[in-house]
Amino acid sequence: GEQLAAFRTRDGQAYVVDAYCPHLGANLAMGGRVTGNCIECPFHGWQFRGEDGKCTSIPYAEKVPDFAKVRTWPSCEVNGMLLVWYHCDGVGPTWAVPEQREIATEEWVFRGQTEHFIKAHIQEIPENAADTAHLTFLHGPAILSGTDLRYTRSKLWDFMKHIWKAEWQPEPEPNKHCSQLLLKHHATVFGKHFSLLDLTVSARQVGPGLVFLIFEHAFLGQGIILQTVTPLEPLLQNVVHKIYYQKNMPAIIPKFILKAECIQFERDVTIWNNKQYLPKPLLVKEDTTIQKHRRWYAQFYSERSLKFMAPEDLDW
Numbered sequence: 001g002e003q004l005a006a007f008r009t010r011d012g013q014a015y016v017v018d019a020y021c022p023h024l025g026a027n028l029a030m031g032g033r034v035t036g037n038c039i040e041c042p043f044h045g046w047q048f049r050g051e052d053g054k055c056t057s058i059p060y061a062e063k064v065p066d067f068a069k070v071r072t073w074p075s076c077e078v079n080g081m082l083l084v085w086y087h088c089d090g091v092g093p094t095w096a097v098p099e100q101r102e103i104a105t106e107e108w109v110f111r112g113q114t115e116h117f118i119k120a121h122i123q124e125i126p127e128n129a130a131d132t133a134h135l136t137f138l139h140g141p142a143i144l145s146g147t148d149l150r151y152t153r154s155k156l157w158d159f160m161k162h163i164w165k166a167e168w169q170p171e172p173e174p175n176k177h178c179s180q181l182l183l184k185h186h187a188t189v190f191g192k193h194f195s196l197l198d199l200t201v202s203a204r205q206v207g208p209g210l211v212f213l214i215f216e217h218a219f220l221g222q223g224i225i226l227q228t229v230t231p232l233e234p235l236l237q238n239v240v241h242k243i244y245y246q247k248n249m250p251a252i253i254p255k256f257i258l259k260a261e262c263i264q265f266e267r268d269v270t271i272w273n274n275k276q277y278l279p280k281p282l283l284v285k286e287d288t289t290i291q292k293h294r295r296w297y298a299q300f301y302s303e304r305s306l307k308f309m310a311p312e313d314l315d316w
């Protein structure tokens with residue numbers, strides 16, 4: 001629900017500030033421009049410094065009031081992304097996002113991205129990593145059967161199966177904000193192991209909304225998909241997947257991997273867009289990892305965290 005303005009100053013530094021000018025509320029991101037190390041309001045030309053948000057110039061005023069400033073947001077540039085830290089209590093960053101060496105050195109290059117808007121509770125998406133039981137049922141049918149869940153289990157595509165082996169666990173201090181999912185995949189065609197599709201995926205969740213999915217294939221090399229989950233409003237998440245891959249590999253390989261990942265992900269999207277988040281789900285013994293994941297994810301909430309409450313009645 002926040003409106004932000006992101007800009008890069010002349011010295012190359014990127015900053016994020018509140019979009020609305022404290023003078024009369026104009027949107028700095030709509031028609032504003034960068035002058036030196038400041039962003040200039042398109043309405044009256046007030047200029048705000050990216051570093052601390054302080055107003056440095058008012059074209060028609062003799063003096064700039066000391067209290068004239070716009071709110072700044074902690075941000076950093078890493079792995080080709082501008083990341084903003086948000087905490088509902090105003091607490092500053094307590095951990096940093098690691099840099100992926102292969103992206104920084106350009107050993108792995110950008111090969112495409114997908115974007116989805118998901119109508120679900122924000123916790124549903126990362127919790128998927130701990131729900132190992134759904135892998136066989138939802139993601140076992142061949143990607144050839146597509147994303148329409150009415151037909152994915154059709155006998156037409158029954159000759160091919162995806163077999164998944166998954167293990168999820170949280171990381172210890174000082175990385176308690178991280179968790180690891182080790183995923184091993186192989187496929188069978190007419191009941192026989194098809195080794196060309198053997199794949200190992202190491203998925204590291206960093207904080208509540210960022211995942212590093214590192215792919216390793218015996219013949220097709222290595223790469224990474226960066227997944228970001230950004231809450232736009234209650235029960236609406238923007239999910240982006242960006243793939244970086246070895247630049248000595250033909251682009252068609254990472255594009256195929258991203259397409260396959262997208263098909264499987266959109267099966268989840270169908271579920272998320274139509275399900276209800278249950279704070280107290282009915283779990284069986286084999287679902288213990290889900291409860292473990294919920295205890296781990298709880299660290300990202302605080303007393304003031306917004307909660308979605310369904311209306312108790314329909315009175316106007």
